[in-house]
Amino acid sequence: EIVLTQSPGTLSLSPGERATLSCRASQRVNFSYLAWYQQKPGQAPRLLIYGASNRATGIPDRFSGSGSGTDFTLTINRLEPEDFAMYYCQQYGSSRTFGQGTKVEIK
């Protein structure tokens, strides 16, 4: 089973700043089948990125994903107030697993 490790656990930033979130896999993720989700309290997760770098429908272009193999990054440029939330990575190339999440909080 592929284990995903997200870092940092918490990111304290101000609106307008850039957020850089990391997701490291214990094994190579097949075909870069790596997704990123945003989750706000009381809500279901929302797909942001799939295939490591493809934005899902309706996702603003300040969200971008990159990486391959075992190292992946989600970047949020110019944080908006609505971007402060939990973020999870998930691989779907070999069964399915989620990372433990990164909380982006207001500094």
Add this chain to the structure above:
Amino acid sequence: QITLKESGPTVVKLTQTLTLTCTFSGFSLSTSGVGVGWIRQPPGKALEWLAIIYWDDDKRYSPSVESRLTITKDSSKDQVVLTMTNMDPVDTATYYCAYTRAAAPVRPFDPWGQGTLVTVSS
């Protein structure tokens, strides 16, 4: 438009079996490549994938709970059912179902249902 909705008991007792139903619309689980998965999230904790069933009745389970899970589908009713045996308070969580694809094209979970909170009482 694809939608999914989970239903089932809000409270189950220690050692009981949990049965959850995912009722969906906007797609057919008879279509090649399509799948429905279950994911749970204990309060304040991370997401945990549980199981997936595909259009061809292929089933995959998380190794950590595989012995306790059964996933089935009723394509005529547009439903997927998850059963989990021997429930324990640590299984208290919000349970989600979600649409996915295994082929043409491969896609992660999207969209998700609203989730249903299940509490296990001792």
